[in-house]
Amino acid sequence: MRYGIIGTGAIGGFYGARLAKAGQEVHFLLHNDYDYVLRHGLEVHSWQGDFKLEHPNVYRDTHEMPPCDVVLVGLKTTNNRLLPDLLPPLLHDKTLVVLIQNGIGVEADVQQMFPNVSLAAGLAFICSSKSEPGVVRHQHYGSINIGNYSCRDTSLIDKLLAELREAGIEVNLVDYETARWRKAVWNMPFNGMTVALGCQTLDLMQHPLSRRLIWEQMMEVVHAAQAMGVPGLDEAFAEKMMQMTDDMVPYSPSMRLDWDFHRPMEIEYLYTRPLQLAREAGCPMPRLEMLEAELRFMQDNR
């Protein structure tokens, strides 16, 4: 299949580069790094092995890109207002758009912009960052879960899964709601708390009170998801997330990096939307609401 990558950063850059390395036709949209990557290529420094695409197909404008069968969107959700302008040139009748983005409510909003487009969620379990122009650092993990949101042609999804696997990526097809809310179990505590306390994941795990707080915040997400009837979330899953974080290198989640580099934080989809849904389901999340308030305050007063 022909792939388009919107947002060639830590996420889109990594999965796009792996697909290209495996022989797929991949077209990358770049912004700041365009000139550098055109000249020097796109490098991935990965714990699974470094590699480089010498001459990737790079663009600085989607109007020069061909229609694609699959578009991987790796933009920050804070830039999703650009999608009505960016996305149309890449779409044909059956294009599958995979939103590899953080938070809850992203697909609903993008579907409103493009009522007829097939959408899926991509839940990346990966520690990666774009540290310098044209270089993606892939520090840990790397799997991706795909949740079908509105794609009727499931053979297209199957093909995507097969081609990702051929590219050496661990991939699973998961229930859409389950996948998004499972991801929130980790994302909601760690993204905000590392910003609020100016620390990394492991610091939060090592102090007894912040560790307990992280656990309580995880359980708020689990209980809200259960109240909404989302299957597959329970205490055992939260325990797995705690264990995984204990085993992880000390890590700065994407919101911490956004804060450090003075970029807007993805508060809307990581906090505001799921908090609202939980409230509507009669199961509010007080500690995560407090965290949202702290983050909004920090962003608005910096």
Added chain:
Amino acid sequence: MRYGIIGTGAIGGFYGARLAKAGQEVHFLLHNDYDYVLRHGLEVHSWQGDFKLEHPNVYRDTHEMPPCDVVLVGLKTTNNRLLPDLLPPLLHDKTLVVLIQNGIGVEADVQQMFPNVSLAAGLAFICSSKSEPGVVRHQHYGSINIGNYSCRDTSLIDKLLAELREAGIEVNLVDYETARWRKAVWNMPFNGMTVALGCQTLDLMQHPLSRRLIWEQMMEVVHAAQAMGVPGLDEAFAEKMMQMTDDMVPYSPSMRLDWDFHRPMEIEYLYTRPLQLAREAGCPMPRLEMLEAELRFMQDNR
């Protein structure tokens, strides 16, 4: 009556100086400021009028101080471990010790150190600070509520109230539990949140989400106090605290000053103890527990 002041800072210094100015015999324990005050006197710069005690009775060791009828303790609770050493020389059979200190559980712990001493709580509603040696700045308010904890001779309490009033201080006799928990309605949100967000009281009032959070935290205290059967706490009182803070100059509560000046924060009596009592009463305070976790994390990782 003869007064002893343990901790001649923003609080003890202010009330002690006002009593001395009104003609009472007052003995001040000083630490860092001893030499300065001995030479230059003790100044109060107050919105109600500046004044100076040219030659106050100052000491650097309580063993040189006379027994007193009333001892006002203005120490930080983080220094209460010093009381078994500091207090005995000032005590006679009927000495009343007034703890003008922050938090919940202070009297219980001091009573354990001195089982036979008469204790009262002093709840200072005052914006004041010790900005430089020998100078107390009194910016706003100034009233004090006295709650009797274990003093059987109520005429002693009455006399204290009368002498404070003669010194121009607004003073009220209040129910001990009510007074401590009412103070917590303001103290618990604002002390910690100004540290967690590195701001002043008015900043928290002006952002819609932090304002809502402050209100929710106030209501956590109100509900916990109600669950414990403490009279005099309701939504109307919390509304009064919101209104008062709106009307106040932008203010850094004592915990914010402690943090800024790298002093230990009074987390134990301002958070840990009331949170524990609320939990035991079946009415936990999740947002304030989260705040305690953030503060402990900050203090232990600085």
